[in-house]
Amino acid sequence: MTYELHYWPTIPGRGEFVRLALEAAGAVYVDIARGDPGAGQGLPAMQKMMQDRHQPHPPFAPPILKDGALLIGQTATILQHLGPTLKLVGRSDAARVWTQQIQLTIADMVTEAHDTHHPVAGSLTYEDQQPEALRRASAFCRERLPKFLQWFETIITRNPAGSRHLVGGKLSYADLSLFQLVEGLRYAFPRATQAVLVATPGVVALHGRVAALPRVKAYLRSERRIPFNQEGIFRQYPALDIV
Amino acid sequence: MTYELHYWPTIPGRGEFVRLALEAAGAVYVDIARGDPGAGQGLPAMQKMMQDRHQPHPPFAPPILKDGALLIGQTATILQHLGPTLKLVGRSDAARVWTQQIQLTIADMVTEAHDTHHPVAGSLTYEDQQPEALRRASAFCRERLPKFLQWFETIITRNPAGSRHLVGGKLSYADLSLFQLVEGLRYAFPRATQAVLVATPGVVALHGRVAALPRVKAYLRSERRIPFNQEGIFRQYPALDIV
Structure with a gap:
């Protein structure tokens, strides 16, 4: 099973929490928005999926995981879904x-x-x-x-x-x-x-x-690891680093 | 099984999302912090529970649900836990x-x-x-x-x-x-x-x-329903109601 991860291609953001789980488990996945638009990937592919008017479960925002027929949004929900399969959560x-x-x-x-x-x-x-x-x-x-x-x-x-x-x-x-x-x-x-x-x-x-x-x-x-930068959740503004 | 709900006693807040699920399902529960301190309930009982240094799963903040030996924090996690038992979520x-x-x-x-x-x-x-x-x-x-x-x-x-x-x-x-x-x-x-x-x-x-x-x-x-007021999540500040 190849997972599809859909997330903004230039920031770690919330997508990184999903990416880390997939990577730590050695799961096979495609990072769609960072792929080649010529091969049907890239940002246009993510946007097309998000704008699909026939999708009964349209996510509110990325990250989005496609697992077969399932389309899942919300980072914590994605991780909870992946947990048992990737053996990243206990059984009880x-x-x-x-x-x-x-x-x-x-x-x-x-x-x-x-x-x-x-x-x-x-x-x-x-x-x-x-x-x-x-x-x-x-x-x-x-x-x-x-x-x-x-x-x-x-x-x-x-x-x-x-x-x-x-x-x-x-x-x-x-x-x-x-x-x-x-x-x-x-x-x-x-x-x-x-x-x-x-x-x-x-x-x-x-x-x-x-x-x-x-x-x-x-x-x-x-x-595959995107460095932190000035566009994501965590940004380096020294004025905000207040001790 | 009697559930225990632990939440601030004077606001609907996030506790109300849990209360609504319990009420809609007709579940038996005790709203601990709104109970009688003389009967071991009330705010002191909630605070004592939150400060219990032997609790292996101390919640970060209320609402907190006690279901037998399980202590659960985070509104969405509580609802997800209650869902199947209260028949408030699908089976698939x-x-x-x-x-x-x-x-x-x-x-x-x-x-x-x-x-x-x-x-x-x-x-x-x-x-x-x-x-x-x-x-x-x-x-x-x-x-x-x-x-x-x-x-x-x-x-x-x-x-x-x-x-x-x-x-x-x-x-x-x-x-x-x-x-x-x-x-x-x-x-x-x-x-x-x-x-x-x-x-x-x-x-x-x-x-x-x-x-x-x-x-x-x-x-x-x-x-049992606590009216909205000026202490909770939703407050009536006309200046903030901007059209």
Whole structure:
């Protein structure tokens, strides 16, 4: 089964959480919008799919996963769908519920990190909302960033199966997403993030463990990994990195 | 099985999405934080549970559902867990994935609606961020509100089983949540919402159909239903209702 991932081709964004799961599991997938328009791929193929008026389940926004006849939007829903097949979630109901609960909390933090540079509207540029961004980033760095990272530290520390993973004793899609979250926070808010991470050694160790997984390591060095840049969720605006 | 719902006792907030599912299904539940502290309930009971240092799955924030030994946070995860038992989701994988995808899109809109009055920080009052709120509400009312509601209209219209529900031919937790979303939008942004709803008759009809369900109707008239107020997600600030 070849999965189709549909996501904006020039940013890691929310698509990266899906890409990491596919890569870590060694799944076969096509990154449609980054493909060759001459071969029926590229951005036009993604846009055509999104505008298909006969699609009964049109997603609200990318990322979108096509798995056979199933078309799925919303990052956390995609990961939950992929989890059992890619062996990136535990088998019990309790493990699945807990993994998804963590994933949605990661998603909440991702949205809040994004909104530091776009607190007014996604349709405006950062420069058009810079005063608001400064205020929001101050609250994010001082209140939200510690609160979220300390929660991740707490649940890692309390994991009855040990502190190598978020859920049970095996890698889950939530571990991969937490890795990406830490990557993004270190890129966007290097000083503020470091100030918190000194007190969350479990989060730092889990991040390092994910980075060292052979498939993840190979992927991170490949051209398939899109570097962070000034168009995505995590952007490097030093003024917003408030300690 | 008696469920325990843990949520802030004076606002509908995100807890209301869970409460509506429990009420519509006629489930037996205790609304812990609204109970009698003398009987071991009330806000202290919720806070004690959240601060339990031995809890391996501490939720990040309410609402929280206790179902036997399972403790679940994140509104959408709670609803997904309740869905099969309460018969508020279809049986097929496709129906379950689609229902959850819609729920997460409702959750995204709820967050954006909340952030109109708190675009800077939840720790500040509305008055402390009013200029930013005006700008964010303008973008929300003019761009996001139509985009989201038109998406709901599209998926209702395209439902192959007919336009009485969001998913298939039966009531799901997503229908109940869309009802609550429309209620909240009409309360917080009456003029802007009405301007969009004239073009989304499917959403209006579905809202009315949910309101008329016997159990929902009885619940809405009961004291168990907390009215919208100036503390929750949906607040009535006329300045933010921008057409």
